[in-house]
Amino acid sequence: MRIAVLAHVRQPIAPPFRGGMEAHSWHLAEGLRARGHDVVLFASGDSDPRFTLDAVIPRHQEATFPGQEHTGDPALVAHLDAGYAAACDRIAAGGFDVVHNNSLSRLPLARERTRRVPTVTSLHVPPYDALRWFVHDSVVPGHRLTVTSHGQLRAWFPDGAPPQASVLHNGIDPADWPYHDRGDGSAVWCGRITPYKGTHLAIQAARRAGIALTLFGSTEDGAYWESKVRPRLGGAIRYGGHLDGPSLAAEVGRASIFLFTPCWDEPFGLVAIEAMACGLPVASFDRGAAREVIGEAGAFAPPDDEAALADAIGRAFAIPRRTAHDRVRRHFTHDVWLDGCERFYAAAMQDGTPGAPQS
Template sequence: MRIALLAHLRHPIAPPFAGGLESYTWHLAEGLSTRGHDVVLFASGDSDPRFARDPVIPVHQEARFPGLEHRGDAGLRAHLDGGYAAACDGIAAGGFDVLHNNSLSRLPLEPRRLAATPTVTSLHVPPYDALRWFVHASAVPGHRITATSAALLRDWWPEGPPPGASVLHNGIDPAAWPFVAQGDGSAVWCARLAAVKGAHHAIAAARRAGLALTLFGPIEEPDYWAERIAPSLGGAIRYGGHLAGPDLAAEIGRASVFLFTPCWDEPFGLAAVEAMACGLPVAGFARGAAAEVVGEAGRLVRCGDDDALAASLGEALAIPRTVPRARVLRLFTRDLWLDRCEALYAQHLIPSET
């Protein structure tokens, strides 16, 4: 198939990944290409050059409009709309069999654009006012809509999803997150260092439980870092930086438990799945899709309760490391995910072939 992948533009689609959405899009491009599809990545121009790219904007938005995401900035909005409009026009004229839309833009959802190119739209964020109406209005025959979890699908359609909307769990390559039979007794946390990811709760719980903790991830909110995280570092609490691929997998694999502390309705929880693949049980907050992802591989408590989170660390540590690994292999592998993506694309092609 000839497949267009339309990305979110806040960060480049390149490792080390700024977050789960960037990782998702990169691995989708890599996986589909490996399976022999003709893939073109529509993303920022500073995304990974190993892919065939069609730049939507020259550089990712944070490079030109730092810190303005969700601020309603008119300049940023015009910049993104101009890029996405041109990209959608290029996709419509490009002879693609299908567009997999992973952007957070309303423009690919316009009726004339859905009519021009068979489209699969994957939802990666909870519903918010700037996008909600456009997604709901786009739920028309022929437009396939996916959510990364059943919890996220319920958030978008509390009364039940429309036809053509379904769950598409993320998947990882288990070989990239090797199983380690025994940890060193420490805890690990990995995500964007932003308030909604709750690293300050992980620090508080680790201290109460008497565990060493290492934090990994990009510093997305400098004020949050300076006020809530940096003053807490030292001794058993350390920051390990923002690592890519094998280096991050090695650091996570040597720990004994993963702290997962979303302070928003987490749409999936890719970092938790990666840690589970290494054999780490999870202690965390029951927000969003956390229970759906973690299941029997961890212990979850009410969001914001640091004492309960500290207690859950001991309970999680008692879970055999084979349990989280087995859950990943059963539910969240890259091959399962890519199989489901290809099946969604094929649903668009069947009418034209019969």
């Protein structure tokens, strides 16, 4: 198949990844290419040059509009709209069999676009007002919607999901996150260091539990880093930097416990399954899709409760490392995920013939 992968453009689609959406789009394009598909990645122009790349905007959003995500800045909205509108036009004229839409733009959801090219849209976020109506209006033949968890499906469609919407769990290649049969007694936390990821709560819970903790990730929210995270470093709490995939996997695999601390309704939690593949049980806030994804590999605490999370750390130590690894092998592998993507592409192509009228 000739496939257009349309990505979010807040950050480059290139390692080291700034977050799960960037990792998702990169692994999607790479995995489909490895399966013999003709893939064009529509992303920021500073994304990974190893792909056949068609630039939505010349440089990623944070390079030109730093810190403006979700602010409604008219200049940013106009910049993104112009980029996505032109990219959608190029996709429509490009002879693609299907487009996999990973953007957060409303434009690829429009019926006049999905009737021209069969579309699969993957929703990586909970519903929010700027996108909700457009998602609901886009439910037509030729357009399939996927979400990453059953909790996210209920959030987007509280009155019941339409047949075009389905759960497709994210997946990873376990070879990228090698299993370690024992840890060094420490904890690890990974992710984008921002308030809604709860980095400061992971630090406070680790101190309460008396366990060493290493943080990894990008420090894109400078004010949060300076006020809530950096002052709490020292002693057994350290920052290990923003590492490439192999280096991060090696560091994670050495630890004994992974801390997962979402302060929002996290739709999936890719970092958790990466750590689980390495063999780490998880101490987690029970929020969003955490329990659905982590399951028997985790010990849970009420949201934002650092004292309860410290207790969960102790309980997580009793969970065998093999339990965490085996759960990923059963449910969250790269191949299972890509198989699902290909099924949805075929369904979208069968549902809607480009050019046919739709309701």
